Amino acid sequence: MTPRAAETIAVIGLGYVGLPLAVTLARHFSVLGFDIDQSRVEELRRGEDRTREVAPDVLRASSLRLSADAAELPGKTVYIVTVPTPVDEKNIPDLNPVRSASRTVGRALRQNPAPQAIVVYESTVYPGVTEDICGPILEQESGLVCGRDFFLGYSPERINPGDKVHTVDKIAKVVAGQTPESAARLEHIYGKVTSGGIHMAPTIKTAEAAKVIENAQRDINIAFVNEIAMIFGKMGISTYDVLEAAGTKWNFLKFQPGLVGGHCIGVDPYYLAHRAEELGHHARIILSGRAINDGMGAYVGNAVSARIKPGSNVLVLGLTFKEDVPDLRNSKVADLIGSLKDLGHRVSVHDPLADPNEAQHEYGVMLSPRLDQLGGFDAVVAAVPHWEYRAIDQAGLARLACEGGLIADLKGIWRSQPIPPGRQYWTL
Structure with a gap:
């Protein structure tokens, strides 16, 4: 499985992460931006982005195609999932959005599977979600075999809302593939869109773990400063x-x-x-x-x-x-x-x-x-x-x-x- 010059890509989810990524990818590949929210798609078609991550002139000039119709998803060589991964009221991970997106992609694979298609997840998850939860859903919905008919990948998002310096086309991207061949294709794709370089993680679980500790580390450091603020406030x-x-x-x-x-x-x-x-x-x-x-x-x-x-x-x-x-x-x-x-x-x-x-x-x-x-x-x-x-x-x-x-x-x-x-x- 070697890098392909004519990759066709679908980005699933057009929020703070998916839209900037899709617009950047569209400079180099044929890209479909998909979102289940029809109003979001219509807004973007007008050149308006409520998140303010993509400027109106950039959005209007992009070759990115936009759709809320899942019938347009089949036949792509790469699917990139960028849906939210929130927690519920008890702070338990809510994987419903990523499960739903996996079902949508799985059905697209069933209808018209491109040879050796790759499904990449950018959503932040704990180690094991991509292979142990998403992979089986894709298999069930598609009727295909993961690791033979299609392949998994993971490249954690690093979008910082409002940050105009560390944008998706400048940051280092961590990339992992289910096989060396699928990893090489993802390295080629992401290497086209960022000047920050590519770090190839040895496994998907490693890439998942790297992402989840990036923000945990920052959270702990801020918690320390918040605690000393409470202490110094008493002093x-x-x-x-x-x-x-x-x-x-x-x-x-x-x-x-x-x-x-x-x-x-x-x-x-x-x-x-x-x-x-x-x-x-x-x-x-x-x-x-x-x-x-x-x-x-x-x-x-x-x-x-x-x-x-x-x-x-x-x-x-x-x-x-x-x-x-x-x-x-x-x-x-x-x-x-x-x-x-x-x-x-x-x-x-x-x-x-x-x-x-x-x-x-x-x-x-x-x-x-x-x-x-x-x-x-x-x-x-x-x-x-x-x-x-x-x-x-x-x-x-x-x-x-x-x-x-x-x-x-x-x-x-x-x-x-x-x-x-x-x-x-x-x-x-």
Whole structure:
């Protein structure tokens, strides 16, 4: 099985991961972008991307074909699955999206199997999911034999929403194939689309494991900084001052405290911990880090509440899971809002990037439309450091927070500017 010049590729799932990948692949191959959400496909056909990962002019100029019709999937030589892998309300891995995508691809293989087609998974999973769960589903739906009629591959996604530097065409890609021949084809395909180089993992399980620990490691480091923020808060020491001082050492890792959500860091560690528990090992460090980070919304809510009067009017700035992106998935700001409400406060929320309908649907949060029409709050909580909030000056803060009010600056975005007279200032 040698690299083919005329690979035909289908990317399954056109979200934050799938769309940038599909657009980049389409510069070199014939690519079909498939998503079960017809409205998403229609939006992309208009040249609009709500995730803001692909610019409108780039999207409109792309040769990428788009479809929500599974009848267009048969006959492709490569299928790349980029669907979400969330957790449920008990933090148990929810593999339903990847199972469903596998069934869709399996049916496409049954209808018109290209010789030696490869099914590649980019979705973050624990080691073994691709071969032990997805492979059998593909066999069942297709009636074909995995490893003979079609082959498996894994190349973990490394998309960082909002990051315009570490884009899919610049990052190093980890690639693994079921056989040396299938791995070579994937090395050729991914090598065409990135200047960051290809790392060939020896097995699919190795590649799966590499991905899941990347975010678990980051989660643990942030949990450490969140814990020291709690400790230093009791001591009256600025965590940011401490981090600046410690950061002068050449090998100090520069993480900051805050709310840890999103589709990766707040989810992936649970995948590894789940598999560890199945094998009889309790993942103490991983789960301890998760417990700290999952509890930060309540911690901040209590810290703010302790500094204001009962029943205060509180303005929370930001709802997305990180700055300068519209991504609301697994936002821990929702936990903070819930904590403040449970403590008896009236909460208003503003976010310049979040979709109001999605905020209402996912979290029951009604977004305030205009920041310039808001003011006079007993507390202003900068939860997400969007550029619009970083640009607020002393006069703007004075308008938002009333005399005697609290300015709670979780990420320290206003540390370097004077705080309006008569206001309290608090940060992690």
